[in-house]
Amino acid sequence: GAVVSQHPSWVICKSGTSVKIECRSLDFQATTMFWYRQFPKQSLMLMATSNEGSKATYEQGVEKDKFLINHASLTLSTLTVTSAHPEDSSFYICSARDSRLDIQYFGAGTRLSVL
Amino acid sequence: LAKTTQPISMDSYEGQEVNITCSHNNIATNDYITWYQQFPSQGPRFIIQGYKTKVTNEVASLFIPADRKSSTLSLPRVSLSDTAVYYCLVGVNQAGTALIFGKGTTLSVSS
Numbered sequence: 001g002a003v004v005s006q007h008p009s010w011v012i013c014k015s016g017t018s019v020k021i022e023c024r025s026l027d028f029q030a031t032t033m034f035w036y037r038q039f040p041k042q043s044l045m046l047m048a049t050s051n052e053g054s055k056a057t058y059e060q061g062v063e064k065d066k067f068l069i070n071h072a073s074l075t076l077s078t079l080t081v082t083s084a085h086p087e088d089s090s091f092y093i094c095s096a097r098d099s100r101l102d103i104q105y106f107g108a109g110t111r112l113s114v115l
Numbered sequence: 116l117a118k119t120t121q122p123i124s125m126d127s128y129e130g131q132e133v134n135i136t137c138s139h140n141n142i143a144t145n146d147y148i149t150w151y152q153q154f155p156s157q158g159p160r161f162i163i164q165g166y167k168t169k170v171t172n173e174v175a176s177l178f179i180p181a182d183r184k185s186s187t188l189s190l191p192r193v194s195l196s197d198t199a200v201y202y203c204l205v206g207v208n209q210a211g212t213a214l215i216f217g218k219g220t221t222l223s224v225s226s
Binding site: 004006031032034036043044045046049051091093095102103104105106107108109111 | 147149151156157158159160161164202208211213214215216217218219
């Protein structure tokens with residue numbers, strides 16, 4: 001099946017710094033990608049919809065100035081956690097829909113730990 | 116998006132068939148039913164997707180009754196490696212529409 005690549009898989013950063021997470025669709029183009037966050041023992045929560053060439057759409061309660069999303073090409077979306085704090089520590093997962101198969105695929109996730 | 120209800124947890128033994136049922140009473144005409152599997156610290160993995168009746172692939176079968184208000188994921192002869200969380204999702208299958216996750220079912224397979 002189609003592959004969504006997410007990088008890095010694990011990152012540790014100091015409080016106050018910014019972290020960028022990349023999400024790539026490897027063998028298909030995606031005009032829309034999605035970013036989720038998952039806390040331990042909980043389900044995935046949709047954070048935002050990333051639209052190629054336009055602004056992202058954020059879910060209620062998600063700070064757009066803190067979680068910057070850029071979807072510069074049909075195969076790449078990035079999520080930047082700005083001025084990270086310990087409460088931002090979580091598992092971040094991206095996904096993209098392969099329109100050829102009508103299936104939404106997910107990346108392997110990024111474990112962010114803010115010290 | 117339709118809300119789904121699944122059992123919180125299920126237990127099974129190796130070699131058994133496991134059936135996980137999902138209720139989605141408010142499913143809309145254009146909604147598809149999709150199941151994902153998630154292991155700890157990994158992204159969800161697509162298992163199967165269907166609209167009505169029965170769908171089968173190399174991993175599982177999906178049974179959907181005529182009223183589409185529920186669906187059953189069937190895993191034949193589970194092994195220890197099938198221990199995971201299984202999510203049933205219902206939504207419109209189109210670009211730009213995100214999948215909204217419910218709580219999922221934690222399946223524990225023992226030897």
